[in-house]
Every structure is written in C-alpha cells, then in structure tokens.
Amino acid sequence: MTNLLQHVFSRTPARNVLAHDPDAEWSYGGNVYYGRGGAVNGEETPVPGEYLSVAQHVYKRSGPVFALMAVRQMVFTEAVFKYQRLREGRPGDLYGDASLRLLEQPWPGGTTGDLLARMIHHADMAGNGFVARRTDNRDRLRVLRPDWVTIILGSDDDPEMFGDALDAEVIGYAYHPHGRTIEDADIILPEDMAHFAPHPDPEFQFRGMSWVQPCLDDVVSDRAATVHKQKFFQNGATATTYISLDASLDPDKVKRFRAMFEEQHRGVANAYKTVILGGGADAKSLGADLRQLDFKATQGAGETRLAAAAGVPASIVGFSEGMQGSSLNAGNYSSARRRFADGTMRPLWRMAAAALSNIMQPDADVRLWYDDRDIPFLREDRSVVAEIQAKQASTIQTLITAGYEAGSVIDAVVNENFRLLRHTGLFSVQLQAPLTPEQLAAQEAKTAPPETGPDVKPVNGKVKIKIGAQA
Secondary structure: OOOEEEEOOOOOHHHHHHOOOOOOEEEEOOEEEEOOOOEEOOEEOOOOOOHHHHHHHHHOOOHHHHHHHHHHHHHHOOOEEEEEEEEOOEEEEEEOOHHHHHHHOOOOOOOHHHHHHHHHHHHHHHOOEEEEEOOOOOOOEEEEOHHHEEEEEEOOOOHHHHHHOOOOEEEEEEEOHHHOOHHHOEEEOHHHEEEEOOOEEOOEEEEEOOOOHHHHHHHHHHHHHHHHHHHHHHOOOOOEEEEEOOOOOOHHHHHHHHHHHHHHHOOHHHOOOOOOOOOOOEEEEEOOOHHHHOHHHHHHHHHHHHHHHHOOOHHHHOOHHHOOHHHHOHHHHHHHHHHHHHHHHHHHHHHHHHHHHHHHOOOOOEEEEEEOOOOHHHOOHHHHHHHHHHHHHHHHHHHHHOOEOHHHHHHHHHOOOHHHOOEOOOOOOOOOOOOOHHHHHHHHHHHOOOOOOOOEEEEOOEEEEOOOOOO
16 A cells, blocks of 8 residues: 555544543533533533443443343353354354464463453444454464554545545554554554454444444433432432421521421431421422332333343343333243344354454365354253254255265255255165176075975976975
C-alpha cells in the first residue's frame, strides 16, 4: 500500500480524556454531558457507548445486563476447538493435533475457556474482541483491551475516503495501552490478529458493535426504576405523604414540625410507625404504592427487551416474565434452550472459530471448528443425536446390502453426501461373486459321498447309493 491510513474506531479526543479524567465532558445524542454518566441534578443521564463507560456503568451497575452477559459467557466458554476436514465443500470429521495446544493453553495457566471468556466479554461490551499472536520465541496469545486497539486501513485509490474507499482493507492494528499515542503504539500485522466482531457496526465495516449499545436507554430506565424503589423504602415504604396545616401557622413552626416529622417517620427504620398529629394537621397519601404502580411488570418488560437484544430467552436467564405461565413447561423450556443454543451460541462459536483461524492458518481443505458434543447445557440434544444415529445406522445397513463399499457408505452418510458412495459391482444379498465352472465342480466334489463300499455303485459316472443292499 502506498498510503497508510489510520482510523481510530473507538477513541476520540473526548473519549481519551474520559478514560482518565472523571470530570471530562462527552457527548451523546447531540448533547454534551460531564462526568461518567452518573446522576446530574437528581436525574439519570445517558451512558456513553464506549468500553470503559459500559464496563463501569452498565456491566458493574446493571443486574439484568450482568445476568445476560454471565449466561452468554458460561455457555460460550464450554466449547473446544478442533480441525474439520472439508470434502467437496462439505464438513467432514473433527480431529485435533499438536498445533491446537496454542488454543488449549493460550498463556501460562490459561485455558480455552479463559480465552473464550475474554473474547465474549469484550465483544459484549465493546463489540470487538482482539486476540494477538505473539511471534517471538514464546508462541502465546494475548487478548487486547478493545479501546486500546486502532484498526489501520490502507488504500491506493482514494486515501481521503478512509474505510469507504473501494480498495480499502485492513493492513494492521495499533496497540496503544494507557493512552499512548499512535506513534508509540505496537503494530500487529493482520495475520497475527484475530478480530472477533459478532455484530457489525453499520457506520464502519471493519469493526463490530456491542449488543448493549441499542439498549443504553433501557439500562438507564431500569436503573431509574431501581432508584425509585430505593426512595420508596427510604421514605417510609409508603407513597408520597403530604400534610396540610392551618394557614395562620407561623412558617418557622412549620419548618420545625417538618423536621420533627421526617426525623420520626422517614426511612426504612421508621416505616409503619403510628403517625400522631396535632394542631389541625391533616396527613394524606399522594400517589400510588408499589402494588398500584406494578413495578414488577414495568421492570419485567425492560428486562425482556434486554434479553431479546442479547439473544437469551427470559426463561433461560431467569427473568420474571420468563418464570411464569407456560414458559417453564418442559416443552417450552426445551424450545427456549434450543433457540438459545442454535440461534445465539452456535453462531457465536462459528464466528469465533473463523476469527481464530486467521492466526491458526489451517491446511487447505481444513477449517478450524468448534466441538460442542460434551457441553452439559446441550445434553438434551444428545437424545436427538441418538435418534439421528439410529436412522443413519439403518441407512448404512441398507446401502451396504445394496452392494456399496462399507467405507464409502459411512463417509457418505456422515457427510450427508451420497456422491461419495462407491459400488462394488455386486448386487447379491450375500454380496458373493458368481462361481466359475471349475469352482462349481470343486464345490460339488467336496459335497459328494465316498465312492467305495458295498452299497455304493457308480452309475453313468455318478455315485448311486443302494438302499437295503446285502453283502
């Protein structure tokens, strides 16, 4: 490439400052905010969609988001990687060799599960998971923090278009931890980097987007509802109470009465105490209680929206809306589990295998693939596999009886490709070759009775046994 273009996909000057300065300003939705997404003047503000803010204000502060990410992570880390042969573009057998040890022990003390946990963790919060392969004398893997990685693009045709040029492609990655400048960054070549991005970013084709990004408003609403419940208990576990006093009462006395009332009746410790009023004071409740507000339905709907974005059924993660009615029936729960496995986990495993294959570089007609056969969460699927295998065994028997070679029959059935079948040329049920005249004569000679004895006489060259002959 004649032009080296640098495109910072997750860092701007404001965000760089935000990563180190809690009083820095940042923008969201066209508005400018200060701090890190906390409450300003008693109101919840949006959370910026960058890695550090999502980690601090969503992952660490939102129970529903943490639960969803935990479920995705626990199942995702159960898979292992194998090589898979391809025959005429169709998947074949899974096998392993010594080169897979890099994925089985990516760093000292690390396992495949540790590697997958960090990949899905970064992808969920930042939309991108970066795994670099160290090419020094110690062949190891390193998971890079996504907001410290910059994608470097190259273009010969139109360098001013950045990633939108027709021939734009990734020519490297820059790793600049702790705010180091791009000039001081470590450069990693594309063949040494695995980029895991399950959800593509519509604004930049070379990066991914977190599934949490579209749900930031729902996260803020859920947190506001939680704060609302806290205030409910802090203020006596009742709805807002107002007290009317005589208009002629001195304002200083009103203030002293208010201070005394709040001291005796505000807070969880003072809940349900008897209220004694005098001097014409009249206390009434204003608004609705938690039962009337139906917080369970309000927050439950928000949790379901988050579960839908994460691709996790509510009954799998244990949200309230998934724990009632027919959702927990055996058939419905199995359907939810299968939807989670087939619609979320297996695509994630497939994309993780594709990303890691870039640094594993398997042989031709071989791909890096995942092996989910020993995952306890998918154990119920083994009964379905057993039924399929029983039908395959019946098919194998039928094809062998029809005269096909046994080895080709197994390959054809396992790979679901009948073009791999090879016929023996024999159509007998016993699959025995026809006998030649010489073989037929030898077989008759073996079955013929002895030609000597008082009761045996040759007739026309054949042996004839005389029944009841006398000596």
